Amino acid sequence: MGAIRLPSPRGSFRVWQRNVTIFGKYWKSIMAPNFVEPLLYLAALGLGLGAFIQRGGIDGQSYIQYIAPGLLASNAMFAASFESTFNTFVKLKIDRIYDAIITTPVNAEDVVAGEYLWAGTRATLYGTGFLAVLTILGFAFEEPLVTSWWALFIPPMLLVIGIMFSVMGTLFTSLIERIDLYSYYFTLVVTPLFLFSGIFFPVKNFPAPVPQVAWFTPLYHAVNVCRELATGPSPAVLVDVAWIVVFTLVLALIPVQIMRRRLIG
Amino acid sequence: MSTETRELKGTQSRASALAARNLKKSYDGFEAVKGVDFQVRRGECYGFLGPNGAGKTTTMKMIYGAVIPTSGDLQVAGLDVRRSEREIKRLIGVVPQENNLDDELQVKENLLVYGRYYDLPRKLALQRADELLDFVQLTEKAGSKVEQLSGGMKRRLLIAFTVTNNTEIVVLDEPTTGLDPQARHLVWERLRALTAEGKTLLLTTHYMEEAARLCDRLVIMEGGLIIAEGSPKELIEEHVSPQVLEFRAKPEDLERLCPIVEGPADAVERSGEALLVFTSDAEDLLEEVRTSGIAVENTVYRQAGLEDVFLRLTGRRLIE
Numbered sequence: 001m002g003a004i005r006l007p008s009p010r011g012s013f014r015v016w017q018r019n020v021t022i023f024g025k026y027w028k029s030i031m032a033p034n035f036v037e038p039l040l041y042l043a044a045l046g047l048g049l050g051a052f053i054q055r056g057g058i059d060g061q062s063y064i065q066y067i068a069p070g071l072l073a074s075n076a077m078f079a080a081s082f083e084s085t086f087n088t089f090v091k092l093k094i095d096r097i098y099d100a101i102i103t104t105p106v107n108a109e110d111v112v113a114g115e116y117l118w119a120g121t122r123a124t125l126y127g128t129g130f131l132a133v134l135t136i137l138g139f140a141f142e143e144p145l146v147t148s149w150w151a152l153f154i155p156p157m158l159l160v161i162g163i164m165f166s167v168m169g170t171l172f173t174s175l176i177e178r179i180d181l182y183s184y185y186f187t188l189v190v191t192p193l194f195l196f197s198g199i200f201f202p203v204k205n206f207p208a209p210v211p212q213v214a215w216f217t218p219l220y221h222a223v224n225v226c227r228e229l230a231t232g233p234s235p236a237v238l239v240d241v242a243w244i245v246v247f248t249l250v251l252a253l254i255p256v257q258i259m260r261r262r263l264i265g
Numbered sequence: 266m267s268t269e270t271r272e273l274k275g276t277q278s279r280a281s282a283l284a285a286r287n288l289k290k291s292y293d294g295f296e297a298v299k300g301v302d303f304q305v306r307r308g309e310c311y312g313f314l315g316p317n318g319a320g321k322t323t324t325m326k327m328i329y330g331a332v333i334p335t336s337g338d339l340q341v342a343g344l345d346v347r348r349s350e351r352e353i354k355r356l357i358g359v360v361p362q363e364n365n366l367d368d369e370l371q372v373k374e375n376l377l378v379y380g381r382y383y384d385l386p387r388k389l390a391l392q393r394a395d396e397l398l399d400f401v402q403l404t405e406k407a408g409s410k411v412e413q414l415s416g417g418m419k420r421r422l423l424i425a426f427t428v429t430n431n432t433e434i435v436v437l438d439e440p441t442t443g444l445d446p447q448a449r450h451l452v453w454e455r456l457r458a459l460t461a462e463g464k465t466l467l468l469t470t471h472y473m474e475e476a477a478r479l480c481d482r483l484v485i486m487e488g489g490l491i492i493a494e495g496s497p498k499e500l501i502e503e504h505v506s507p508q509v510l511e512f513r514a515k516p517e518d519l520e521r522l523c524p525i526v527e528g529p530a531d532a533v534e535r536s537g538e539a540l541l542v543f544t545s546d547a548e549d550l551l552e553e554v555r556t557s558g559i560a561v562e563n564t565v566y567r568q569a570g571l572e573d574v575f576l577r578l579t580g581r582r583l584i585e
Contacts, residue, residue: 008351014382021378022369100365103329104382105355265292265323265332 004253005260007113011106015114016121018101023122034079034126035133038071042137045200058202061231068134068145069230070199072154073161073222075130076123080162081190083119084169085182092173098263108260116166116252123162128155148232157229157241161222164248167255168218174258193219218247281340282307282434282465283328288337290323297323299489300337307433310456310466312476312483314571316579319486321469322362325438328467329359342434355383358427362438364419366411372422373398373407376429383430390429397425401455417448424455428464435459437468441475453478473572487579497571504574506531506543510550513539513563525557526550534577543569 023030046064050057058066091097098111106114131146131154138145172185196203196210197219204211214220221240228237283305290298298320305311313321326332327339330350339346341353367375373394380390398404401421406414414422420440427435440456441449456479460466470476476483477497485493485500493500501507512522519540527533529550532543544550547566554561 010384011382014384017381018367018378021374025369095368096363096365097367099331099361099363100367101382102331103354103359103361104379105351105384106382107351264330265290265326 005107005109005256006253007109007256008107011110012113012117014106015101015111016117019114019118020121031126031129034075035129037078038075038130039133041071042068062143064141065143065145067200068138069227070197070223072127072130072134072158072230073219073226074194074197074199076127076158076161077165077190077193077219077222079123079126080119080165081169081186083122084115084166085173085185086179088115088170088173089176089179089182092259092262093177093179102263108263109256111263112170112256112259115170116163119166119169120159120162123165124155124159127158127162131155146230148230150229150233154226154229157222157225160241160244160248161225163252164218164222164244167248167251170255170259171251174255174262193217198223218244281305282309282342283311283467284338284340285324286338288324288327288339289335290320290327290332291335296489298327301484301486301489301491303484303491303494305465305467307465308460308463309481310460310468310479312480313467313469313486314471314473314476314483314575315469315486316471318488320489321486322438324486325359325436325467325469328436329357330354331361355430356432357434357436358430358432360420360423360427360435360437360440362442364416364423366419366422368411370411371407372403372409372411372414375411375422376425379426380429385430393429397429400428400458401425402451415448417444417451420444420448420452421455424452424459428459432464434465434467437466439469439471441470441472449475473570473575477571485575485578492578493574500571500574501569504577505569506545507569508544508547509567509569509573510542510544510547511539511565511567512542512554512561513565514559514561518559518561522554522557522559522561525553525559529553532577536576541573543573 042064046067050063053063057063098108101111102108131151134145135151168189169185172182172189176182196214197217198214203214203220221243224240225237225244228234228240281304283303285301285303287300287302288298289296289300301320301324303311313324315321323332327334327346328341330346330353333347342356344353346353367378370378376394376397377387377390380393385393395404398407401424403418403422403425406418411419411422424435424437424440427437437456441452444452453475456466456468460479466479468479480497482494482496483500484491493504495503512519514522516538519535522540523533526540526542529546530542530544534541534543542550551564551566554564
């Protein structure tokens with residue numbers, strides 16, 4: 001059975017719907033930390049460290065203005081990464097939810113695609129909430145953090161960004177047998193992306209090959225997209241969007257096939 | 266599809282719910298199922314009996330698409346398992362060996378979410394959920410968390426799952442393993458209710474009593490092969506004599522007893538501290554034992570059962 005399996009929209013939707021049902025029961029108790037964390041970065045780095053950064057800041061923005069939109073992108077990355085790693089692993093190996101689902105007309109490939117969609121949805125929910133907080137804070141500090149109506153495109157882009165990081169996380173999940181191994185993924189993939197994707201400082205000022213390497217990493221483009229949409233985009237943002245879409249499409253079917261082989265003997 | 270072929274397909278699936286021909290499954294050189302043939306008629310309860318590792322679960326998994334056959338042919342309701350995965354899964358309900366209820370959902374929510382996997386409209390799903398909770402006697406538990414259910418309740422809930430979609434074929438992999446006798450009887454009762462509704466049941470078990478009570482026909486599997494097939498009655502008639510005498514005595518007395526019973530008996534088996542003697546005339550045999558004067562501590566006379574067939578065919582050794 002070497003044929004490549006494509007997920008069905010109907011089955012994927014059912015899996016997504018199952019997650020929505022459960023999220024609907026617990027969202028109040030699980031949403032809070034996801035807002036608090038970026039606010040901590042904003043306070044510590046934006047206000048604390050930002051006070052030491054010369055007037056004029058980066059690219060004409062104050063430091064807090066510079067980092068705020070980037071944190072939107074990293075927030076989406078973290079939301080989708082946790083969903084597609086620990087949460088997916090528990091459903092796969094511990095609670096064995098997927099084994100039950102695939103006895104119904106929903107197939108293994110639908111399970112994976114449904115989880116992508118769900119991780120994207122979760123990233124969008126968190127990111128949109130965070131975007132609202134940023135907008136309000138900007139007014140409160142009289143230092144607007146979101147300055148363009150283009151910011152309304154941030155939530156749909158967070159969905160795409162969330163799906164991209166879900167595909168990456170699911171790929172790692174599909175390859176491991178032990179939950180401890182996620183420390184490799186977070187230490188070697190997620191954290192470096194978080195630190196070197198232009199959230200806290202522009203990567204372009206680094207000597208070669210750092211900017212060139214950054215161009216080949218996913219969060220770099222997600223940060224560019226969020227920053228541009230928050231402040232008014234230039235046409236160059238289309239390159240970043242295209243990069244994200246192509247990267248996601250190219251990678252998306254690989255975890256689907258591997259997970260199918262794990263679920264079906 | 267023309268009317269003719271549709272009718273033909275209809276009659277085929279009416280006649281047999283399942284048909285396997287030379288069905289095999291191997292994993293990295295290990296042959297779990299080594300070529301089995303069986304045909305399950307519509308509306309019957311068909312059992313797979315066998316020790317652990319006989320290939321029962323693998324066979325079940327091939328039926329519901331969790332395992333893809335290595336070779337051979339398997340048709341469910343006239344559909345090929347390799348080509349019509351989704352269609353088949355729409356027609357069957359499955360109780361897997363491990364409970365895999367959704368722990369994050371309450372009992373009734375579980376049924377509703379499950380109904381969605383089959384695209385049941387919400388209104389119908391709600392109605393079915395209530396009917397099914399009533400059917401498996403869990404109405405009072407509708408709002409409970411799954412983890413608060415006992416093992417027997419979980420199995421009953423899983424049975425409710427299998428017929429959410431008005432499925433015709435129900436596949437149960439060891440439906441009563443680990444349950445106490447009360448819970449087991451309740452499960453049996455519900456399974457009989459399903460057969461009474463005309464559903465086709467496929468079940469694996471290693472409880473002979475369960476197989477004898479529920480199954481119209483069954484196969485005995487060992488080492489990935491089917492080694493016997495028939496109704497419980499046929500299997501007993503074919504493989505063992507109708508009556509069994511079990512003698513318990515000191516080992517040396519049993520040694521002396523052996524040659525005396527071997528002549529008149531159809532078969533003699535040693536099982537630990539006991540000597541099992543199969544015969545069609547227990548009276549005569551008992552008389553001979555009495556006249557021999559050997560001290561027998563305890564004698565049990567009983568009808569031969571499936572367990573005797575099973576042990577005769579699969580051997581009295583410990584199979585791990």
